[in-house]
Amino acid sequence: MAAVLETLETVKSVDVDAYKYGFVTDIESDRAPKGLNEDIVRFISAKKNEPSWLTEWRLDAYRRWLTMEEPTWARVDYPKIDYQDLYYYAAPKSMSGPKSLDEVDPELLRTYEKLGIPLREREVLAGVQGARVAVDAVFDSVSVATTFREELAKSGVIFCPISEAVHSHPDLVKKYLGSVVPVTDNYFASLNSAVFSDGSFVYIPPGVRCPMELSTYFRINEQNTGQFERTLIIADKGSYVSYLEGCTAPKRDENQLHAAVVELIAHDDAEIKYSTVQNWYPGDSEGRGGIYNFVTKRGDCRGANSKISWTQVETGSAITWKYPSCILRGDNSRGEFYSIAISNGRQQVDSGTKMLHLGKNTTSRIISKGISAGRSSNTYRGQVFAHRKASGARNFTNCDSLLIGNACGAHTVPYVESRNSSAQFEHEATTSKISEDQLFYCMQRGLSAEEATALIVNGFVRDVLQQLPMEFAVEAQKLIAVSLEGSVG
Amino acid sequence: MLEIRNLHAEIDGKKILNGLTLSVPAGEVAAIMGPNGSGKSTLSYIVAGRSDYTVTAGEVLLNGEDILKLPPHERAARGLFLAFQYPVEIPGVTTHTFLRTAMNAQRKTRGEEELKTADFIKIMRAAADKLSISQEMLRRPLNVGFSGGEKKRLEVLQMTLLEPRFGILDETDSGLDIDALRVVSDGVNALRSKERGFLVITHYQRLLDYIKPDSVHVMSNGRIIKSGGPDLALELEKHGYRDIVANAA
Numbered sequence: 001m002a003a004v005l006e007t008l009e010t011v012k013s014v015d016v017d018a019y020k021y022g023f024v025t026d027i028e029s030d031r032a033p034k035g036l037n038e039d040i041v042r043f044i045s046a047k048k049n050e051p052s053w054l055t056e057w058r059l060d061a062y063r064r065w066l067t068m069e070e071p072t073w074a075r076v077d078y079p080k081i082d083y084q085d086l087y088y089y090a091a092p093k094s095m096s097g098p099k100s101l102d103e104v105d106p107e108l109l110r111t112y113e114k115l116g117i118p119l120r121e122r123e124v125l126a127g128v129q130g131a132r133v134a135v136d137a138v139f140d141s142v143s144v145a146t147t148f149r150e151e152l153a154k155s156g157v158i159f160c161p162i163s164e165a166v167h168s169h170p171d172l173v174k175k176y177l178g179s180v181v182p183v184t185d186n187y188f189a190s191l192n193s194a195v196f197s198d199g200s201f202v203y204i205p206p207g208v209r210c211p212m213e214l215s216t217y218f219r220i221n222e223q224n225t226g227q228f229e230r231t232l233i234i235a236d237k238g239s240y241v242s243y244l245e246g247c248t249a250p251k252r253d254e255n256q257l258h259a260a261v262v263e264l265i266a267h268d269d270a271e272i273k274y275s276t277v278q279n280w281y282p283g284d285s286e287g288r289g290g291i292y293n294f295v296t297k298r299g300d301c302r303g304a305n306s307k308i309s310w311t312q313v314e315t316g317s318a319i320t321w322k323y324p325s326c327i328l329r330g331d332n333s334r335g336e337f338y339s340i341a342i343s344n345g346r347q348q349v350d351s352g353t354k355m356l357h358l359g360k361n362t363t364s365r366i367i368s369k370g371i372s373a374g375r376s377s378n379t380y381r382g383q384v385f386a387h388r389k390a391s392g393a394r395n396f397t398n399c400d401s402l403l404i405g406n407a408c409g410a411h412t413v414p415y416v417e418s419r420n421s422s423a424q425f426e427h428e429a430t431t432s433k434i435s436e437d438q439l440f441y442c443m444q445r446g447l448s449a450e451e452a453t454a455l456i457v458n459g460f461v462r463d464v465l466q467q468l469p470m471e472f473a474v475e476a477q478k479l480i481a482v483s484l485e486g487s488v489g
Numbered sequence: 490m491l492e493i494r495n496l497h498a499e500i501d502g503k504k505i506l507n508g509l510t511l512s513v514p515a516g517e518v519a520a521i522m523g524p525n526g527s528g529k530s531t532l533s534y535i536v537a538g539r540s541d542y543t544v545t546a547g548e549v550l551l552n553g554e555d556i557l558k559l560p561p562h563e564r565a566a567r568g569l570f571l572a573f574q575y576p577v578e579i580p581g582v583t584t585h586t587f588l589r590t591a592m593n594a595q596r597k598t599r600g601e602e603e604l605k606t607a608d609f610i611k612i613m614r615a616a617a618d619k620l621s622i623s624q625e626m627l628r629r630p631l632n633v634g635f636s637g638g639e640k641k642r643l644e645v646l647q648m649t650l651l652e653p654r655f656g657i658l659d660e661t662d663s664g665l666d667i668d669a670l671r672v673v674s675d676g677v678n679a680l681r682s683k684e685r686g687f688l689v690i691t692h693y694q695r696l697l698d699y700i701k702p703d704s705v706h707v708m709s710n711g712r713i714i715k716s717g718g719p720d721l722a723l724e725l726e727k728h729g730y731r732d733i734v735a736n737a738a
Contacts, residue, residue: 436541441577443561444537444570445587445647446595451562455590459581459630 032089038062041194044089048163048197051170061183061193068187074350075379075411076319078255078292086226086257088195136161136200136216146200148212157210157241158203162230165201172203176234180263180300180327188259188321189296192228196261199229204239204270213469215244226257233263235270237303242273244472255283255318260295268303268330273311275468276324277476280316285374287346290318297324301333301362309336310353311467313476315483318347323381325354328362328393335364338464340476342483343376343408352382352413357393357423366397369461372408373484383415386423393423401431402460404453404484454481490515490686491536491655496547498535505531505542507711513655513704516683520697520722521690523708524730529690530574532708533659537571538564551655566598568654572644572661579631584643587631588613592650616649620676637664645676656680657688662696674699694726709734 032043041062045055070081136146136159152159158169166173183193200216218229235241258280264272274297283290293316299308310324326335337353355364364384372378378401386393401410412429434456442452458465458477465473491513498506505528513519523529535542536549538561548555556564579587593603604612617627620642632640641661648656658677662670677687677700689700697705697719705721706713707730714737715721725733 435577437577438579440534440537440539440561441573442579442591444565444573445591445651446562446565446598447591448562448594448598449560451590451594455582455587456579459579462581 030091031087034087035084036062036086036088036195040088044195044197047089047091048166050166053174054166057178057183058194058196061190062195064184065187065190065194068184068190070187074321074381075377075413076321076348076350078319078348081257081292083191088226088228089197091197136214137219152211152214155208155211156205157208158201159214160201162199162201162232163197165232169201169203172234173201173232176232176263176265177230178263180265180298181261181296186296188294189261192230192259192261192296195226196228196230199231199260200233201231202233202241202243204235204241206237206239206267208236208239210239210241213242213244215246217246226259228258229260231260231262233272233274234265235267235272235306237267238269239267240271240273242275242469244275244277244469246277246279255290255292256281257292258294258317260297262295262297262324264297264299264308266299266301266303266306266308266330266333269305270303271307271309272299273309274299274324275472276310276312276314277472277479278312278314278316278320279479281318282316282345282347283318285345287318290347291316293317293320293322295322297322298327299325299335300327301330301335301359303333304330304359305332306330307334307336309338309467311336311338311464312340312351313464313468313479314339314341314349314351315479317349320347320349320351322351323353325356326364327356327358328364328390329358330362331359332361333359334362336467337364337366337368337382338467339368339380340371340461340464340480341368341378341380342371342373342480343378344372344374344483345376346374347376349377350379350381352380354383355385355395357384357386357390357395359390361392362390363393364395366395366399367463368397368399369464370399370401370410371404371457371460371484372401372410373404375407377409377411379411379413381413381415384417384425384427385415386418386420386425388419390420391422393418393420393425395423395425397425397427397429399427399429400460401429402457403431403433404457450484453484457484490517490552491688492548492550492553493532493536494548494550496532496535496549497545498531498542499545500531500542505711506535506547508547509708509712511688511706511713513686513688515686516681517703518681518687518689518700520702520705521688521708521713522692522705522722522725522730524734525692527708528711529708530659533571533657533688533690536657537561537569562594563598565651565653566595570648570651570653570656572641572648572656572658574660574663576632576635576640576644578633580633582631583628584631585613585627588627588647588650591647595651613650616646619679620646620649621672622646638666638669641665641669641673642676645673649676649680654684655686655688657690658700659690660692661689662691662693670696670699694722697722707733709737 032040041058045058146160181189183190204210266272280291280293301308308326314320328335335355341349341351343349353366368380370378370380380399384395399412403410410431414427416425438456439452468476493509493511496506496509521529544557549557551569589609622642702719705717707715715733
């Protein structure tokens with residue numbers, strides 16, 4: 001049987017049982033009543049003991065959301081979501097507020113251990129080669145632990161749950177929250193603004209290079225619960241921070257909604273590097289269950305010479321709807337988007353970026369690698385725009401798609417618009433299949449069909465993998481192999 | 490060592506091999522020559538297990554074991570190596586990574602332990618030096634932008650590192666200048682041993698001046714039509730294939 005046929009055969013039997021993080025933590029939780037109305041919004045705000053301005057901000061978002069319609073332009077297909085049939089708040093019962101790690105429920109610590117996320121600082125310190133990463137662990141609607149805070153505080157870095165920042169640094173939150181993604185930005189962003197529960201807050205003071213990688217680890221555990229986290233990162237003048245985020249969820253038969261908002265602000269000469277390894281539960285081979293990942297991520301290069309770089313490895317979720325973008329407002333600012341999006345089984349991905357050139361001599365670079373296997377659909381959708389005043393704007397875009405088998409689809413939808421004649425935009429796109437010649441060559445050298453595919457795919461995404469922080473790149477490489485398990489004979 | 494018995498094969502309903510029989514004992518080098526389209530390269534693909542061809546009859550034994558039912562990587566792990574006429578490019582995968590992955594994959598299939606990185610580097614460097622392959626070349630993506638000569642030298646490097654029981658060289662001389670031909674031939678000759686056999690597929694006598702065969706076989710229309718000693722190659726060089734092919738028909 002030809003390898004292509006074998007590929008098809010195995011793709012048919014794709015079982016997303018390869019998903020390693022599908023366990024459920026048995027922990028009692030405190031939930032808001034089902035459904036969404038102004039009382040629920042107030043309930044969430046009260047749970048967090050928020051100041052009235054924020055309660056009003058949420059209510060305003062909620063009222064605007066009521067007037068909006070769910071977007072339908074993406075190349076994804078799913079049954080209508082009943083927003084009244086969801087829980088909008090769930091917290092482990094044992095959590096009544098920020099605690100020291102010693103007080104965290106051992107069941108939660110075990111959960112993160114199982115996920116490979118060390119929360120005990122001494123264990124991190126004992127880890128390999130002193131590679132230290134500060135972690136904020138968000139479990140359903142609350143942050144359960146944030147590590148290395150004291151050490152970070154020494155350099156003036158603020159890294160804490162956003163629910164805490166509302167109280168400890170109200171001025172910063174008030175100044176920046178919603179300043180990049182306004183409450184009315186889009187349907188899911190408005191929903192998030194109304195009901196967001198927790199997430200991370202980062203502030204890097206002027207001239208400070210954050211001494212370690214910061215990361216947030218998101219875990220959805222509860223049934224029928226949406227996760228609406230909100231992340232806000234501010235890099236003040238001349239500062240630098242590298243931030244990672246990871247996500248997993250248990251296997252469940254129903255779909256779960258994840259509608260996050262991430263806002264980044266880079267002032268003059270500041271740089272933010274934001275990396276995501278998204279591995280939400282993708283659903284089973286028939287498309288049952290899995291996370292709807294409807295996320296708004298946007299960075300504002302507010303100052304001159306600032307830089308924001310997005311790197312994402314997207315392997316999970318039943319549906320991904322996500323366009324991490326950069327507003328290049330400051331002169332000479334730079335935006336980057338590096339993406340690997342892998343879809344298998346019945347997954348649907350519609351992802352890409354927007355680079356909005358507003359300032360002079362702004363530059364951006366987009367490298368997107370889409371890999372489709374099984375019966376999945378994988379769309380790159382990207383916008384590059386130059387404002388009338390954006391003289392000297394430059395963009396380079398490269399979108400490569402790789403198909404495995406012939407029941408999947410890859411699409412590239414670029415929107416390019418320049419209102420300034422001095423702008424230079426370049427767009428390259430390729431679509432290829434792993435060739436029979438390549439597979440046979442590798443197999444003749446001793447690799448199984450699966451090993452050969454993983455090797456070829458890793459070569460295909462190499463440019464992007466190199467953008468990830470070291471420890472993450474290794475993880476991502478393994479994840480790519482696991483995501484494609486069963487995609488070839 | 491390698492025994493091919495009455496092998497029939499086809500692709501898309503078209504017959505390519507018509508009862509080919511050939512035996513290469515351990516320690517020997519057999520050369521196959523023949524006009525274009527006689528099925529020489531196809532033979533190497535079928536022995537190595539390429540899946541587009543359908544074997545309709547016959548068997549291929551490697552050390553007494555019928556390998557036709559095995560997938561290509563298991564044939565490789567049992568010691569079969571094919572040096573490709575057109576080595577394939579794999580963008581983004583460094584040559585170095587590819588070599589280590591291949592060596593460890595074969596070890597895994599055989600139930601052996603993986604090579605330690607330090608040991609691998611030592612072995613690889615020594616072998617690469619002998620073939621005038623630079624470290625810089627090993628850091629480049631596999632075969633991407635390599636010249637014809639570089640690709641062929643790399644095939645021989647892979648054969649050296651994988652230490653096969655039986656090597657098939659498919660027109661390894663094509664596209665080589667005289668210096669490269671010598672380097673490649675020296676590499677192959679260094680691997681000759683009592684335990685190892687080779688099948689050398691070529692159009693030209695020239696290669697056989699460097700890699701001296703024990704037997705020469707003429708292939709036409711999917712089977713061996715004449716076999717002889719090294720002299721047969723010289724005769725072919727002088728008179729061409731036409732008479733032999735005509736006599737066999």
